[in-house]
Amino acid sequence: MKRIAIYPGSFxxxxxxxxxIVERGLKLFDKIIVAIMHNPGKTSLFTIDExxxxxxxxxxKFSNVEIDTFNGLTVEYAKRRKAQGILRGLRALxxxxxxxxxxxxxxxxxxEVQTIFLMTGFRWIYTSSxxxxxxxxxxxxxxxxxxALVQKKLREKFGYxxxxxxxxxxxxxxxxxxx
Ligand code: ADP
Numbered sequence: 001m002k003r004i005a006i007y008p009g010s011f012x013x014x015x016x017x018x019x020x021i022v023e024r025g026l027k028l029f030d031k032i033i034v035a036i037m038h039n040p041g042k043t044s045l046f047t048i049d050e051x052x053x054x055x056x057x058x059x060x061k062f063s064n065v066e067i068d069t070f071n072g073l074t075v076e077y078a079k080r081r082k083a084q085g086i087l088r089g090l091r092a093l094x095x096x097x098x099x100x101x102x103x104x105x106x107x108x109x110x111x112e113v114q115t116i117f118l119m120t121g122f123r124w125i126y127t128s129s130x131x132x133x134x135x136x137x138x139x140x141x142x143x144x145x146x147x148a149l150v151q152k153k154l155r156e157k158f159g160y161x162x163x164x165x166x167x168x169x170x171x172x173x174x175x176x177x178x179x
Contacts, residue, residue: 004029005025005032005083005084005116006085007022007034007035007086007088009036011054013045013051013132013133013150015129017089017120017128020123021087021088022034024121025087029087031065032062033065035074036048036051037069037070050153054147058147073109074086086114086116089118089119089120090120091126091128103117127145132145136160139164139165
């Protein structure tokens with residue numbers, strides 16, 4: 001039987017911390033489906049299509065990784081995709097409580113799907129999409145924390161040149177969070 005895990009998240013945008021979890025998850029699973037959750041209640045910087053493009057570009061070397069999107073319950077999606085596992089990453093203690101509640105709720109909803117946590121790679125312990133966005137908004141250099149394409153897209157979104165100087169007419173961010 002092929003072991004499949006879904007790796008759900010916002011990936012707004014994908015960071016090297018996420019990529020590390022996927023790479024290590026592939027040692028446990030035959031296939032990983034990186035699934036972008038549609039969450040209308042959550043404001044995002046990048047559109048779903050932009051997030052798909054960045055994920056596809058960053059994970060193209062893996063033939064056993066698929067990028068997808070879904071609405072609704074993660075366990076229902078996992079069942080539809082015939083996945084046995086939900087992969088999640090844990091950084092600091094602050095992730096733990098939310099992840100713990102979520103894993104217990106998901107188990108209550110479907111006992112067949114197991115949540116698997118991988119501890120973050122030491123290098124990525126302080127890397128989060130939100131902190132990357134905060135730094136990029138003010139022209140901070142996030143080199144080495146995100147893939148090159150993501151760095152480029154962040155610069156475009158916030159109107160910075162490759163040298164970190166502000167462009168005259170900043171490209172308008174596509175969705176609410178950038179305002
Ligand atoms: P969410 O929107 O639920 O915060 P994200 O899209 O940021 O989710 O991340 C998806 C998953 O990846 C979560 O399990 C999160 O804990 C994990 N993750 C995010 N950044 C890192 C990192 N630097 N190291 C390990 N895991 C991470």
